[in-house]
Amino acid sequence: MSHDYPLIRIRDLVNRFGDHVVHEHLDLDLYPGEILGVVGGSGSGKSVLLRSIVGLRRPNAGSIEVFGEDLQQLSDQRRSRLERRFGVLFQRGALFSSLNLQENVALPMIEHIGLKRSEAEFLARVKLALVGLPVNAALQTPAELSGGMIKRAALARALALDPEVLFLDEPTAGLDPIGAADFDQLLLTLRNALGLSVFLVTHDLDTLYTTCDRVAVLSQRHVLAADRLEVVENVDDPWIRDYFNGPRARAARQPHRPLEES
């Protein structure tokens, strides 16, 4: 995997808010077909990093190369074409509460590729089935659904434009352990079936051990380590030691190996 050219290549990234430097000398790659877990303490800049890559925040310095092109050098039009190859699932506020699920998922297809409403809603129902929602969920609104179903619907919307790279910001936050485990399995299935590459911000150790090919640790304003879990676990750093060798990590490590084939 690491022999391929990265789909996303970040070099010397700087993000700051006033005097508060969030990222400095940050380098990171996302390779085709991998699920990259991004972890770090609260406030270490995981969401700011995600937002910088998907074009919601302009970094203060450094380069973000996406599909071989430097985002900072592109015209707005060219950049938004590239960004259409991304699917993003945000932690909060992913769906419009006044629209039913098929309308929610159809919306990006109508807005971005100009599909007719009937075509878009047909494809939306296909996406909703893809993420494992029952047929009758298409006509329900988010308020009528469980947390796990809402996450799946939000994932269907992130998949609306057939993205090549999926960005997930804490997708299992707020789910019970069974719902979270189901979501992890869905993510693996979709990655394998659709050939997606996934940038996954998570605090969930079970998700990390079940789904991720590599893990990047954000600490001290940069990526401290980015490698396979068994390598990162053994990096000599206080945060990494606490995170990967605490009781929760030990519990998460046990039941999941071996991983599903990729």
Ligand SMILES: Nc1ncnc2c1ncn2[C@@H]1O[C@H](COP(=O)(O)OP(=O)(O)OP(=O)(O)O)[C@@H](O)[C@H]1O
């Ligand atoms: N729009 C903003 N204005 C000012 N400061 C911001 C802004 N967005 C983020 N920050 C700051 O940047 C830092 C990194 O925030 P970020 O949300 O990326 O952290 P995180 O690693 O995702 O944290 P968590 O795990 O708690 O979600 C925090 O100190 C935050 O307060």
